[in-house]
Amino acid sequence: MAEEGSPSGEGGPCPISRLLQSPEAASQKEAVLRIVRAARSQPAAVMPALAVMLQRDKAPAWQKVAVYRSLRAMVEHGLQVEPACDFIVAASKQLRASPEPDAPRELQAAASNTLTTLARHHFNPIMTELQQQLRPFAEPDEFTLLTLGKIAAGNVYSCVPFLGITLTTLQTVMRCIEDSQRRKALCTALEQMCRAIRTYLRTWERSSYPRVSVQQFSAYLLPLYACITRTWLPGSDSQVKLAALKALGPMLSILLPRTEFQAQIYGDIELLLAEYESGINAFHVTKILGQILEASLVNSNPIPRTQVELLARTLTRQICSSGQKGQPPRQEHSEENRAEISQIFLRLARSHPSELLWVFQGKLEDVREEPRVVLLALLAEIVAAQLPELWSRRQLCVKALKAVLGDERTRVRLATLRTIENLLRTGYLEKVEGWPLNYIALQLSISAHQLTHPTLRLRLGGLEEKAVERASAEALQVAVASGRGASQELWVRMLGYVTQPHYAASATPLCRALRQLAEQRLRQVVHGQDGWEPVNSPTAQELMACLLVSAVGPWGPREVGVPLR
Structure with a gap:
């Protein structure tokens, strides 16, 4: 036999099969090095x-x-693999072999990887061989598709x-494929081909x-996109759905710049939204939706107004479901999903602001x-x-915002x-x-009272109520800093806050706000713009005395201060 005279790794003649005596991984690795x-x-x-x-x-x-691993290692080490045609034919036959036990998936994967590696130096014969196996209107082999993609x-x-004839042939075979493995393989191959097309379009020169x-x-x-979106996505298992969504990303980046295709793609938004209920990782659906919305802004061709409500309702439900009791555990990428949904709402606010609001x-x-909590957070971000x-x-x-002012629940108040703080910062108020x-x-008054005179057991040991107290004080600071709050009413309120014992926890931000307010009032007095009427407020001497007593008083950490009379 031809192998009988082949040398060992040590220079002496011995059969190749002698180097492959153990199926153990360590032995195989050593055998590959010897070969x-x-x-x-x-x-x-x-x-x-x-x-x-x-x-x-x-x-x-x-x-x-x-042996396949050895061939790949030879190419990696710069060795010539000849006669290449023999190895190409053998590997191609292996791709088409029947499933186990004659052709385990590991063997087919090894043959596929070998062809991918050999293609660096023997591209044309390998691609010609694969094109012969990809026949129009005939169900393709799984590993043939995967190899074409790689x-x-x-x-x-x-x-x-070769891409034109390959994609045209795939159009004819898509409706022949019924099993999940082949559908998944075709989607994976399409994803890789579309990424290659994107690279080519950027650097075609x-x-x-x-x-x-x-x-x-x-x-x-476009025909491949239509079949995946309208036929495979609604009626396939979760693995095929995931592979399809991964393929849609690079595919849409090629299709969306074409204005004549955008209406068709926008019409599929409802189909994509339905995939949130399929149990797959929601982040992949959200990424596709975000890609479509971003393209609609870049192309100055917004999605139809009729889809805004459906999008907003479905995406809000996605955020809400992760925090509700009785819901399944949070999915992988849930934080990324939340961030991407926020970006979609920002894009909707740019394209259809009135409808979204x-x-x-x-x-x-x-x-x-x-x-309410989710929508308020989104509104604040927008x-x-x-x-x-x-x-x-x-x-x-x-x-x-005014629709929730009467809600007394702590999270809604926060x-x-x-x-309100963001409305003040941006000048919307x-x-x-x-x-x-x-x-x-x-x-501020409710939080201070509940934290100093708790009549009911506060949630999370009062942490939420403390957050409301801090947020109230910070909102006052923003109100003062905006320059639209230097009023007589605000001045009276601020003087009262800094001298009341139950506002002690917020003393630092309140004092900063009071200082800003005093500086604003001083500038108005200097410029002769102070038109405020006298009010029943403490004199400077009385205020200083109260603050000194507050600083040395023997009160607890939340009881620092004395009331003004």
């Missing part, structure tokens, strides 16, 4: 022996896996002349072939706590972004204060007097 050393010293004897072993039907699968990813510019335009690639991909107002009228499209609709933001100041003062 590579033998091929380096006597390639004319080793290469034919390896080809014969791969062609033997009765050879154990683990030995063939070791070769495209590793040989971007060489594969371009490096290719030696005639240029292929994005319009040509889009025409090939009307949706917010309607949802905030819902008395359930979790939706306001903080200071979007130009939102400035003329700022009163809609205020109107939506979220409301954070939203033109004045502090009236309901904003009254609400902030009320929450």
Whole structure:
């Protein structure tokens, strides 16, 4: 036999099979190293022996896996694998072999990886062989699809002349594929091909072939996109759904710039939203939706107004479900999912600000706590972004917020204060007097009273109520810093806060706010703009005396201060 004269790793003649005596992983690794050393010293004897072993039907699968690994190692070490055609034919046959026990998946994966590695130096014969196995209107082999995808990813510019015929053939075979493994393999291959196309479109000048335009690639991909989105996504198992969503990302980046395709893609948003109920990782669905919304802004072609409410309602429910009792454990990427959903709401606020704010107002009228907390947090983020499209609709933001002012639940109060703070920072509230100041003062008073005279057991040991107290004090600081709060009413309130014992925990931010307010009032007096009427407030001497008594008084940590009479 051809292998009988092949050398060992130590220079002496011995069969290749003698190097492959144990299926143990450590033994296989050592055998691969010996075969590579033998091929380096006597390639004319080793290469034919390896080809014969791969062609033997009765050879154990683990030995063939070791041979394929040896071939890859040779290429990595710069050795010539010849005759390459023998190894290509053997590996291609292995890709098409029947499933276990004759062809375990590990062996088919090894053959696929070997072809991918050999394609660096033998691209045309390998691609020609694979194209012969990918026949129109015939169900393709799983590992043939996977190998095509990997070769495209590793040989971007060489594969371009073959992509047209490959994608056209895939259009004809998609409806023939019924089993999940092949569907998953085709989606994986498409993902890699689309990434290769994206790379080519960015750097096409490096290719030696005639240029292929994005319009040509889009025409090939649109039928594949339609089949995946409308047929495979709704009716496949979770693994196929996940592979399909991963393929849609790079595919949409090629399709979305084409204005003639955007209406069709926008029409599939409802199908994508339905996948949130399928049990797959929600982050992958959210990424696709975010990609579509981002493209709609870049292309100045927003999604239809009729889809805003459905999007907002579904995405809000996604955030709410992670924090509700009785829900399954938080999924992987849940924080990334929450962040991506926030970005989608920002994009909706830019494209359809009025529609989104009307949706917010309607949802905030819902008395359930979790939706209110989530929507208030989203509203605060949108306001903080200071979007130009939102400035003329700022009163809609205020109107939506007013729907929750009567909610006494701690988390809602905290979220409301954070939203008011952002409204003040961005100038969406033109004045502090009236309901904003009254609400902030009320929450500060409630929190201070509950923390110093608890009549009921506070949640989380009072941590939430302390957060409300801090948020109230910070909102007062922002109100003063905005320059729209230097009023007589606010001055009286601030003087009262810093001298009351139950406001001691917020003394630092309150004193800072009072100092800013005093400086503002002083500037107004200097410029002759002080039109305030006298009020019943303490004199400077009385205030100093109260503060000195507060500093040395024998009170507990929350009872620092004396009331003014």
